[in-house]
Amino acid sequence: MGNGEGNNNEGRNQEEMSKEGGQDAGSPLESVMSAKADGAEGPAVESAEAKVDEPVLVRAAYEHPLPIRLTHWVNAMSLFVMVASGLRIFRAFPSFGPKIPEKVLLDIPKSLTLGGWLGGALQWHFTFMWFFAASGILYLAYQVGSGHYRTVLFTPRDIAGVWPMARHYFFFGPKPPASGQYNPLQKLAYTSTIGFGVLSLLTGIVLYKPAQFSWLAFLFGGFHLTRIWHFAAMCGFLSFIPGHLIMVALHGWSNFVSMLSGWKREPEYQE
Amino acid sequence: MITRLEDKDLKRQSRRQLLKLAPVAALGIFAIPKVSDRLVEAGVHFSDWAAGVLFRTQHRAQTFADSEVVPFEKFPYNGYDVLDPEVDLENWTLTVEGDVQRPGEYKLSQIQALPKLMQNTRHVCVEGWDVIGAFGGTPISNFLTLVGANTGARFLEVECADDYYESIDMASALHPQSLLCYEMYGEPLDRKHGAPLRLQMPTKLGYKQAKYLETIRVTSVLKPGKTGYWEDQGYSWFGGL
Numbered sequence: 001m002g003n004g005e006g007n008n009n010e011g012r013n014q015e016e017m018s019k020e021g022g023q024d025a026g027s028p029l030e031s032v033m034s035a036k037a038d039g040a041e042g043p044a045v046e047s048a049e050a051k052v053d054e055p056v057l058v059r060a061a062y063e064h065p066l067p068i069r070l071t072h073w074v075n076a077m078s079l080f081v082m083v084a085s086g087l088r089i090f091r092a093f094p095s096f097g098p099k100i101p102e103k104v105l106l107d108i109p110k111s112l113t114l115g116g117w118l119g120g121a122l123q124w125h126f127t128f129m130w131f132f133a134a135s136g137i138l139y140l141a142y143q144v145g146s147g148h149y150r151t152v153l154f155t156p157r158d159i160a161g162v163w164p165m166a167r168h169y170f171f172f173g174p175k176p177p178a179s180g181q182y183n184p185l186q187k188l189a190y191t192s193t194i195g196f197g198v199l200s201l202l203t204g205i206v207l208y209k210p211a212q213f214s215w216l217a218f219l220f221g222g223f224h225l226t227r228i229w230h231f232a233a234m235c236g237f238l239s240f241i242p243g244h245l246i247m248v249a250l251h252g253w254s255n256f257v258s259m260l261s262g263w264k265r266e267p268e269y270q271e
Numbered sequence: 272m273i274t275r276l277e278d279k280d281l282k283r284q285s286r287r288q289l290l291k292l293a294p295v296a297a298l299g300i301f302a303i304p305k306v307s308d309r310l311v312e313a314g315v316h317f318s319d320w321a322a323g324v325l326f327r328t329q330h331r332a333q334t335f336a337d338s339e340v341v342p343f344e345k346f347p348y349n350g351y352d353v354l355d356p357e358v359d360l361e362n363w364t365l366t367v368e369g370d371v372q373r374p375g376e377y378k379l380s381q382i383q384a385l386p387k388l389m390q391n392t393r394h395v396c397v398e399g400w401d402v403i404g405a406f407g408g409t410p411i412s413n414f415l416t417l418v419g420a421n422t423g424a425r426f427l428e429v430e431c432a433d434d435y436y437e438s439i440d441m442a443s444a445l446h447p448q449s450l451l452c453y454e455m456y457g458e459p460l461d462r463k464h465g466a467p468l469r470l471q472m473p474t475k476l477g478y479k480q481a482k483y484l485e486t487i488r489v490t491s492v493l494k495p496g497k498t499g500y501w502e503d504q505g506y507s508w509f510g511g512l
Contacts, residue, residue, distance in 0.1 A: 057275035093399035119505035127314025211332035261285035
């Protein structure tokens with residue numbers, strides 16, 4: 001990973017040099033200095049600044065507008081509560097289908113659950129379902145309304161890029177060049193989570209009010225199947241979250257901070 | 272879109288954007304147990320309110336063919352305490368109180384004389400399981416007409432021989448599939464299923480469908496902390512499906 005970052009820094013500096021060639025032209029020493037400055041922040045920047053007598057500009061991108069950050073964190077918290085309380089609810093009838101024969105399919109440890117008992121877990125579930133739904137709807141409305149969805153929506157054009165990216169992450173393959181804010185694998189992952197969110201919300205509505213929303217229950221293949229879809233949507237989230245967290249950890253502080261402040265310092269991509 | 276800006280400007284921008292996110296931290300109060308207890312209770316109240324608004328008064332829950340009904344032996348007995356409170360079936364009467372023109376004691380025969388409805392419907396437990404059963408009785412609305420109930424009142428309260436108690440919203444009580452049920456599978460209700468009379472409402476969860484009925488009260492005011500056996504411990508009061 002560290003190696004990859006290093007390569008990127010070099011590439012970025014070359015790019016900068018060629019773009020700002022007018023200012024730096026004919027000074028190989030300076031370009032070496034600025035390359036150093038880029039790698040190790042701090043005093044080196046100051047000295048480069050002093051020498052050029054012009055402020056050093058930082059490349060940055062306002063990646064995550066406020067609605068995205070807001071809904072991301074509200075959703076993250078609600079998802080945590082929904083999964084933990086949902087597992088507690090599942091413990092009350094740890095099976096699918098009719099009551100009899102009742103089989104315990106999965107024994108979920110109490111320590112992984114929230115709410116203390118079925119009634120408590122339902123209270124958490126019925127409270128945070130509103131935050132979960134609101135954040136999801138606000139997110140989708142913003143993405144569609146602003147056109148910002150184009151940066152993240154997985155489309156057929158991205159299919160070809162998935163495997164090279166997966167090979168890079170999982171099998172130490174070469175790193176494909178960054179083409180935009182998100183690489184094809186990221187787009188696939190993020191778009192899938194939206195799918196899981198929509199699925200969990202719609203199936204949740206059916207489980208909550210199967211008689212009022214009988215048409216929706218019918219679309220999901222009935223009450224029993226809906227319960228399985230609801231569980232499957234959670235499994236989808238649970239398969240996404242660890243990878244997401246590992247990637248955030250690997251990509252460092254500036255990447256993490258961008259989901260808080262919106263601004264990403266020195267993004268990998270050009271444009 | 273990449274922009275180039277001075278380090279201090281980037282820092283200032285970042286800080287400003289970060290502050291805009293501060294309200295999200297308010298959700299952190301859910302981490303304080305004493306506060307969260309009240310908040311999630313409020314959350315359930317809000318959900319109940321929404322459920323009441325969304326309730327379609329004439330929309331019928333799905334009904335099933337006789338072939339889809341589980342055999343009687345497989346319909347689970349469920350009680351919170353005793354399964355047979357030893358009701359004296361011979362001398363049983365239903366006490367009717369509250370906002371009604373004709374309060375008093377009603378015999379089972381009077382209830383059975385009302386138009387009868389038989390329905391195969393899904394009984395859904397709050398735990399997540401469900402069974403399809405065959406039920407027979409008279410729509411609650413018929414009985415409310417008989418006793419001259421003010422259907423403009425908000426609630427129906429019931430008390431049971433096993434000290435269970437429940438209350439339901441008037442709209443659900445008046446739903447065409449909401450029964451005062453005295454039969455299952457074409458036979459008189461057996462003792463463990465709530466003989467001689469129980470509520471049976473396919474638009475409500477199981478815990479709303481009180482068994483061994485003794486008293487029905489029409490009212491617009493519920494006593495706080497006395498809205499239903501499980502509800503008082505935290506279950507959703509509306510408990511609708």
